[in-house]
Amino acid sequence: xxxxxxDVESLVQDGKISPEEAIRLEGFAQPDQKGGLLINLLLIFxxxxxxxxxxxxxxxxxxxxxxxxxxxxxxxxxxxxxVDASLKVLGAGLSLMGALGLAGWIGWEFRxxxxxxxxxxxxxxxxxxxxxxxxxxFLVAPAVLALGATLGSGTGYWHASxxxxxxxxxxxxxxxxxxxxxxxxxxxxxxxxYQSLATIAARTSVLMVNFAFWVGSLWGDRIGEHWLAPEGWxxxxxxxxxxxFIADEAFTIGWAAFLIAxxxxxxxxxxxxxxxxxFLAIHFYTQYFEILGANPGSLVVGGIILxxxxxxxxxxxRASRA
Numbered sequence: 001x002x003x004x005x006x007d008v009e010s011l012v013q014d015g016k017i018s019p020e021e022a023i024r025l026e027g028f029a030q031p032d033q034k035g036g037l038l039i040n041l042l043l044i045f046x047x048x049x050x051x052x053x054x055x056x057x058x059x060x061x062x063x064x065x066x067x068x069x070x071x072x073x074x075x076x077x078x079x080x081x082x083v084d085a086s087l088k089v090l091g092a093g094l095s096l097m098g099a100l101g102l103a104g105w106i107g108w109e110f111r112x113x114x115x116x117x118x119x120x121x122x123x124x125x126x127x128x129x130x131x132x133x134x135x136x137x138f139l140v141a142p143a144v145l146a147l148g149a150t151l152g153s154g155t156g157y158w159h160a161s162x163x164x165x166x167x168x169x170x171x172x173x174x175x176x177x178x179x180x181x182x183x184x185x186x187x188x189x190x191x192x193x194y195q196s197l198a199t200i201a202a203r204t205s206v207l208m209v210n211f212a213f214w215v216g217s218l219w220g221d222r223i224g225e226h227w228l229a230p231e232g233w234x235x236x237x238x239x240x241x242x243x244x245f246i247a248d249e250a251f252t253i254g255w256a257a258f259l260i261a262x263x264x265x266x267x268x269x270x271x272x273x274x275x276x277x278x279f280l281a282i283h284f285y286t287q288y289f290e291i292l293g294a295n296p297g298s299l300v301v302g303g304i305i306l307x308x309x310x311x312x313x314x315x316x317x318r319a320s321r322a
Contacts, residue, residue: 008022008025064104064108065102065105067101068098068102068105069102070098071094071095071098072130073098074091075098079134092134092138098130099127099131102126103126106122110122120147120150121150123146124150127139127142127143127146131143132194135194140201140204144179144205145208147176148166148176148208151175153165153168153172166211166212166214166215167225168223169251170246173216176208179205183198183202187199206275207275209258210279213258214279214283216246216250216255217252217286217287218286221251222245222246223243224244259280
């Protein structure tokens, strides 16, 4: 959907349109929704404040569950009664708070079952169901990422650092590669509302595939390592002999081939083309410094190559626009 802005008064003064045409164009104008957006944001911050205060007063998992259910109930109520969509932002905020709160409760209650897949699948199911029911694009990506946790993928944060880990690169590539194909094939059969959700799910899967290739290109993969690792690892290493090993060179070559295929086949300037170009540059520099190391010479050469890529990319995008 395109938004076109016209200064009607200037057009009339310049003689480009008549006063009658100006009145007609003003009749098509959408009402200013800035005031409604401000009210929605104030209501959302108020709901967050109430929830935070309630949890501080009653610090218990059951409190979080009740608040999550109340938020979901509020989002469903607004979905049914908000005919003019004046409280659409508030409904989206409540659905997000409720779904994430319910997912957090599942993770907290079943934290002792860290080795089981059921809590993770439950979290993914809750987020996916809420995304579909409320048609929320904000919940689609977390739902897809939650599936990665079933294969040992996740994120970590420590002092001044943030990391992404993928414990099963091969299986992650297979699972999310199938999801990419499935979502893009399904997208054409859905209504416009659900097409956007399928597109977000497919694009999130693309990111997961690239992250898995990235990790595999550095350390290779032992398929099944996530489940075969016994208690006491890494002190015990005998179990690693039972895992199928794939060398990092296979991921290095396979990732480059995958990215080049996406760039060639995808629409130029589209998401797949752009994101594949970005990851191809990341892949190149990862292998470049992995082989040559970070020293003054490699940094100078790498910088020159980066400038060349930037200039070439600029000309390419200009040519595609033309």
